[in-house]
Amino acid sequence: MSLMFGKARTCNIVTVPEHEPSECNIVILGAMGSGKSALTVKFLTKRFISEYDPNLEDTYSSEEVVDQQPFIVKVMDTADQDGPVNCERYLSWANAFIIVYSIDNRNSFQACQQYIETVTLYSKGLQPDTPVILLGNKVDMERYRQVSKADGAALASRFGCRFFEVSACLDFLSVQHIFHEVVREVRRETDRSIRPLFISEDKSAISLSSAPPLTACYKELPTPATAKLVTVKSSRAQSKRRAPTLTLLKGFKIF
Numbered sequence: 001m002s003l004m005f006g007k008a009r010t011c012n013i014v015t016v017p018e019h020e021p022s023e024c025n026i027v028i029l030g031a032m033g034s035g036k037s038a039l040t041v042k043f044l045t046k047r048f049i050s051e052y053d054p055n056l057e058d059t060y061s062s063e064e065v066v067d068q069q070p071f072i073v074k075v076m077d078t079a080d081q082d083g084p085v086n087c088e089r090y091l092s093w094a095n096a097f098i099i100v101y102s103i104d105n106r107n108s109f110q111a112c113q114q115y116i117e118t119v120t121l122y123s124k125g126l127q128p129d130t131p132v133i134l135l136g137n138k139v140d141m142e143r144y145r146q147v148s149k150a151d152g153a154a155l156a157s158r159f160g161c162r163f164f165e166v167s168a169c170l171d172f173l174s175v176q177h178i179f180h181e182v183v184r185e186v187r188r189e190t191d192r193s194i195r196p197l198f199i200s201e202d203k204s205a206i207s208l209s210s211a212p213p214l215t216a217c218y219k220e221l222p223t224p225a226t227a228k229l230v231t232v233k234s235s236r237a238q239s240k241r242r243a244p245t246l247t248l249l250k251g252f253k254i255f
């Protein structure tokens with residue numbers, strides 16, 4: 001078991017028995033209203049939510065197949081109210097971060113910088129590296145765009161992050177593609193950190209290409225709610241919104 005809090009991250013690299021999926025913990029960060037929950041639910045259920053409980057924060061789990069390899073993807077949909085505070089709960093748990101802003105809200109973009117700085121500072125020097133993906137959401141709101149694609153790309157490149165734009169309310173495959181790209185990044189980083197080149201006696205380099213599949217670093221807490229059929233285990237507060245909607249999966253109200 002590795003520690004949940006504190007900077008010293010123990011990397012439990014374990015050999016995965018054949019047929020057992022690897023695990024990948026993804027944390028979604030960003031300003032309130034940027035679309036973190038909508039993206040999470042779209043990925044898990046292929047559906048777009050337009051009303052939700054902004055105080056809910058939980059972790060969901062979904063079985064995914066990425067490049068013919070099974071993964072258990074755990075997604076923590078965070079609910080920070082005022083930027084990155086009390087980040088310990090996710091920093092040491094994450095294998096990757098998706099930092100979301102809304103392209104029609106400049107403030108949400110500015111908030112991303114703080115998140116990127118926080119997570120990159122934390123991850124500096126850790127092995128494997130923790131990929132960070134910057135994601136401009138709500139491209140369906142092009143008319144109201146306040147953050148150009150070039151601005152998004154520039155911020156991402158400043159911190160060495162991948163960058164995408166998407167809409168949680170448009171096609172599912174684009175959203176799924178981003179989550180799968182995150183899994184690929186994590187797998188690449190994990191492979192890079194656990195498959196060093198060995199110099200044999202005759203000085204020729206051989207890689208461990210025949211090594212069995214290995215998991216990403218998986219930290220045991222927090223316990224995820226099981227998803228695909230998502231369940232929500234906890235609420236930090238009662239919902240502020242009381243629209244007459246079908247309440248499905250507890251927190252998420254899907255029209």
Ligand SMILES: Nc1nc2c(ncn2[C@@H]2O[C@H](COP(=O)(O)OP(=O)(O)OP(=O)(O)O)[C@@H](O)[C@H]2O)c(=O)[nH]1
Binds near residue numbers: 037
């Ligand atoms: N037009 C449009 N609206 C979106 C999109 N994604 C989310 N929304 C809407 O934006 C609002 C905020 O979305 P959420 O997913 O709840 O945002 P959040 O980042 O989880 O917000 P907090 O829980 O408050 O941190 C909701 O009204 C959503 O319906 C999108 O891609 N396009």
